[in-house]
Amino acid sequence: MRASQFFISTLKEAPADAEIISHKLMMRTGMIRRLGSGIYTYMPLGLRIIRKIEKIIREEMNRSGAVELLMPLVQPAELWQETGRWEKYGPELLRIKDRHGRDFIIQPTSEEVVTDIARSVINSYRQMPVNFYHIQTKFRDERRPRFGLMRGREFTMKDAYSFDRHVEGMEKSYQIMFDTYTRIFTRIGLHFRSVAADNGTIGGTGSHEFHVIAETGEDALVYCPTSDYAANMEAAESLPPSDVRPAPAEAMQKVLTPGKKSCEDVTAFLNMPLEKSVKVIAAIRLDAAEDAPDRFAVILLRGDHDLNEIKTQKIIGPFRFAAEDEIVQYTGTPSGYLGPVGLDKKPGIAVYADHTVTVMGDFICGANEVDHHLTGVNWDRDVPLPPVIMDFRNVVEGDLSPDGKGTLAILRGIEVGHVFQLGTHYSSDMNATFLDENGKSQFMQMGCYGIGVTRIMGAAIEQNNDERGIIWPLPIAPFDIVLCPMGYERSELVRKTTDDLLAGLLEAGIDAILDDRGERPGVMFADWELIGVPHRVVIGERGLKENMLEYQGRRDDAATTVPQAEIMDFIQKKLAM
Incomplete structure (x- = not known):
């Protein structure tokens, strides 16, 4: 190759709207050009990298026994209506109509289409296991596209879907894909880590994410340096504290805290440590009727901890954070001054607590009165323990590892791959069945497996760069x-x-x-x-x-x-x- 016969177009400065290093460097090197919000043209230099990534993926997928096909970018709405995702997926799903007024979507993923294929072509247990994959354009209508290829609307993904006759087979197919992904990211030359994850909108019973380790990563990865435990922040388990709740040493007192609403401001005003405070997070349960006694929920957390929304949803069901007028309607108090004392006696309120809160003594909380908080609050003496005590919080560095083999540490990562055990989540909705050895109809056991092809390009740059520019791993260098x-x-x-x-x-x-x-x-x-x-x-x-x-x-x-x-x-x- 001669540069005079290729296309090299570099810039001294990145465009003003380029936010992170990979976006800046891809724009400066002329690898991509912005066409619209979250939509890019892959220029010759960038396309060479993408094709090398795809080549490695194809080689390893074929080695695993997966079979390549190509599913359409445009999919009929009827399939998505069968699974309920036409309504559930939300505004990220780009819905369109053809000239006849029929509904279609621009695919963000292909579970429905591949399940439709399987139910049409697989009739017997003898035809399984099978794993179909393709490398195809995807579109997700992100509310705020940013970071170039890292969170664009149009992107390229390798997605694969396995079909098995029983759970053991699905788990075997899942492990094959897990091992295949490990080989793919190793061959590409990336420093990565696999972590246990939540299944999210895909559904199913279990999953792992693959993350490229980078300080600029959006995701927090939790791991134990002295064991094999690893999970993303959404799925990382916080163990119940082993501490014994101390006996009360102070009397409960109401103190004036003018204009102080956050735990940080209140504890600073009172010259107390943040971890001595309890905060109240108010939520509306979406699957509860308007007049249900538990529609309004409050979750109690230690002041220095953050709510884990995924864990919370699994405990209380789908929810949204309560608006200010709803908080006043249910509690009579504006946000920032809420506390557990007396809250359990108010009608229509369900009270939950993170287990860390229940071993606290002489703590600070809102007094359910504007400009006032309580100090010296203790469980049982001043307020009963909530009826539901579970793990609601994000873990923090130094927490005990759930496997009991050390303490947890946190690093940053960029998700580039995800493998899911779906089970019958889609096959039951779409009646994808086969005849087993006894001639009985059974639902297919499914797995799905995705790799962000174009995202790998950005993640590799985030991990490999210096003041002079990009440092490509050799296997995917242009x-x-x-x-x-x-x-x-x-x-x-x-x-x-x-x-x-x-x-x-x-x-x-x-x-x-x-x-x-x-x-x-x-x-x-x-x-x-x-x-x-x-x-x-x-x-x-x-x-x-x-x-x-x-x-x-x-x-x-x-x-x-x-x-x-x-x-x-x-x-x-x-x-x-």
């Missing part, structure tokens, strides 16, 4: 090596040496590019460091007079001189490292 000749147009010796080296590299199957654009050395080097090609060879007349070439790896601080006769062996050894 080119393995760039040849930078000094005076290519002026020196016959430089030109012939460079051309011969390029030919030798290409013949050896090495993805090389020759920069024959005629740029100054400083511009040439800056461009390729920005683009992030892992290896570079400089060919200059001065070095050739001594039969030497100059090599520098993208992560190297300085160049290395290499005898011209040894350069091919040297490069091949570098590429094999």
Whole structure:
């Protein structure tokens, strides 16, 4: 490949709307161009990377026994209505009508379509297990697209769907895909971690996420450094505290706290530690009738802890946070001054507590009166323990690991893959059945498995960059090596040496590019460091007079001189490292 026959278009500065490093660098290198909100054109340089990612994914999926097909981007609404996701998926589902007024969607995922295929073509247990996959464009109408390819509306995803005749088979297929994903991300050259996760809108019984480790990651990953425990923040379990609740040491007192609403402000005003406070989070249960006695729910948390919405939904059902007028309607008190004392006696309120709260003594909470809080509050003496005490909070660093083998730590990650055990979640809704060994009709056991192909590109940059630009892992770099000749147009010796080296590299199957654009050395080097090609060879007349070439790896601080006769062996050894 010659740069003059390719398309290289770099920028010194990133556009003002580029927020994170991967978005900035992809725009500066000319890998993508914005067409609309969350919609990008993949330019030649970026497309080369995507195709290399896809190649690795295809090779490993085929190795696993999965079979590739291609499902449509546009899907009929009837299939989504069968599973109920036409209503449940929400505004991220792009709904459209054809000229006849029939409803369709632009697919965000393909569970319904693949299940329709399976129920049409699989009749007997002898046809399973089978795993269909495709690499296809997806569209999710994000409310606020941002971060370039990291949270765009249109993206490329590899999604796969397994069908088995029993639970044991589904679990085996799931493990095969888990192992396949591990190989895929290892081959790509990423530092990643798999964590237990919540199934979310996909549904099913169990799942794992695969995250690229990066300080800029949106997701908090919880793990135990001394064991194999790992989960995302949504699924990480907080163990009940082993502490014994202390006996009361203070009398309960009402204190004036003018204008102080948050636990942080109240404890600072009272010169008390934040962990001595209890906060009340008010919610409306969406599956409860307007006049239901438990429609209005309050959850008690320690002041320094955060509510885990996924855990909360599993305990109290679907909910939304209560509006200010609803809080006043049910409690008679505006938010910021709510507390558990006396709240249990008010009609129509269900009180829940995180188990950490129940071992607190002499704590601070709202007095259910504007500009007032209570100090020295104790359970049983001043207020009864709530009837439901469970795990409602996000874990924090230093919590005990659920497996009992150490304490928890937290790092940041970017989700690039997710595997799900679906069970009969979709097959039962869509009547996808088969005849078992006894001739009886059974629902198919399903699994689904997704990889964000284009998101991998952004995640790899977030993990691999420096002040000069991108540092691509070799397996997905746009080119393995760039040849930078000094005076290519002026020196016959430089030109012939460079051309011969390029030919030798290409013949050896090495993805090389020759920069024959005629740029100054400083511009040439800056461009390729920005683009992030892992290896570079400089060919200059001065070095050739001594039969030497100059090599520098993208992560190297300085160049290395290499005898011209040894350069091919040297490069091949570098590429094999």
